[in-house]
Amino acid sequence: MNVCPGVVKELLSKGEGETPTFLHNTKATFHFRTLAKQKGSDSEIVIDDSRTMGCGPFELLVGRKFKLSVWEDLVKTMRLGEKSKFTCSKELVSDYPLVSKSLRYVAKEKQGTAREEDRPVVRHRCMATGLNEHHHHDDHHHSETGYADLDDLDEHPRDLTFEIELLSTEAEGNYEKAIWSMTPDEKRDEIPRLKAKGTAQYKAENYKEAARFYGMAIGCIEELLSREHPKSDVASALETQKIPLLLNYCQCQLNLEEYADAIRHATSVLEKEPDNVKALFRRGKAYAASWMPQLARRDLKQAAQLDGGLVRVVARMMRELDDVQRQRDAEDRARLRAGVSRGPQLRRRVTIYSANRFGFPCQFVGFSEDVAFALGAHFRRVGRVDRFNYPSTTHTRRSFAREDDNLSIDLVRRLVVESALASNRL
Template structure:
């Protein structure tokens, strides 16, 4: 452990173990899945995020190592932890510049929003140095005044590659395309069973995945249109769920967008 601490300090990271874990330290090959709770604060103790309370519920963070997460320091520090360990990592500003973007995405997810909302038109570094609001005063302040952060992590589970089913966000583009029909079918099954809320979540997950793929295409190109045509039935199913749940304004918004979009736009694509 002393060797690990020396390496971390050389990289501008100070680790303090508050509760030791169990077992041997994993080798953490690429593809390892880690689940952990995180608590992020400024060095003066001001809390920014806490996965146990974010969005009004407790949901741990999940990372697939080697997938180039936007905050590389998290991948670095978790590989020094055992299952059950709780540790505090104080990280120099060179590791925390992108945290406002990551935090915004995590906050979006915790409230059921698109994690990419608000960051579609420029790269991460450009956004950090831009003057656009993050939508959260504390993140705006952190973006304007980058500073060291303290991450308190509790390692819940370490799963070796191949021991779990990949979440859709961790899939390659090809794997996502193969998974979409299955997610659609899962949503239909949940709808038929009467679990409308869970069905809506499945449809939303598939829609968000397709929109993510669509962002990589030029609007109006053949593959972009193909993805758009795949989104429509999922969005209609999603709207049906939201209608049954009494969320009428969202239904009106989505249905209006579909009507406007297909007003003669893709007649030759049918």
């Protein structure tokens, strides 16, 4: 059955009732599976499957210029509950690698494994990815997506098969709009409502929900900013409106012990307002909780200098940092001495990758295996290493903030002291 030029439909399972009326802004929700023939073979391989990839069913708004426009044509031929297979010519699916990358990013966000470099478009992490056509450039062809299968598909276009099951349709007004689907005026009106919802959830101590609403409000502002000249009065007003939302989001993440995220959002505020006391104090607390004492002391000291009301609180926090520092130093020294005292062992080449933006490796040779492990355990625990390797072990990568080069100075200082201790020179 030909749906439109370049598309052949095969019915797998009949749906119920008549074909729905797909008016403008109707939301169609469906599961999909994407297949492609292997090069030089008639056998098909699965590229994506919404049931297993983690992004959940796809939600398509009719008439909103979705990047892969052929999907709208396919869905419009289906009844509720229907399952069908559509084979589409390569000319109609050339944008699929970009769409797939965005969906895979959504899946990683939901699983908590998304990285900044995976982000398909520049926008706030709490937003929907928004695959509208006007959000993307036209120069994506033959560019690296970060996925070998998508890069191959981009470099060697071919026909794709989509197996689709239509789950539901909802007319406009019967569902809550996603941010990316709102008009600019709707986004402006939504910002104070989202902020109020976030504040209500925060007062109820539902910090995760509060962060979600604050994040959505930030997403609205960033969508609006993408339409404005960076130096315009409108952009300046939007940036000012975003500051308290970033601070509120940061506080939620502090309460949730998501310290890296708290640091990142406080830093966003400080890039605009270097003397923002709340941002300095909250980032200082996040640094302290992440055990980055140098950075914590720097931020807390600056906050106290700007706001005299914080002097006593900051002084108490500084004493607590000093107490923990002494305790951890004593524990590390004891652990290292224990490793040295066990006598000659197999010598290891130890590479510790420093936690600064340049990521240079400090390499020391000749540690015993116990000392090598003790050093790695110490630096992983204090959050100062990206990864620690020696020949028989590769430990789990740990994430950390990279805002300050002083991290490398502190790391090198401690490495020198502890490597000397490990060699019985202290």
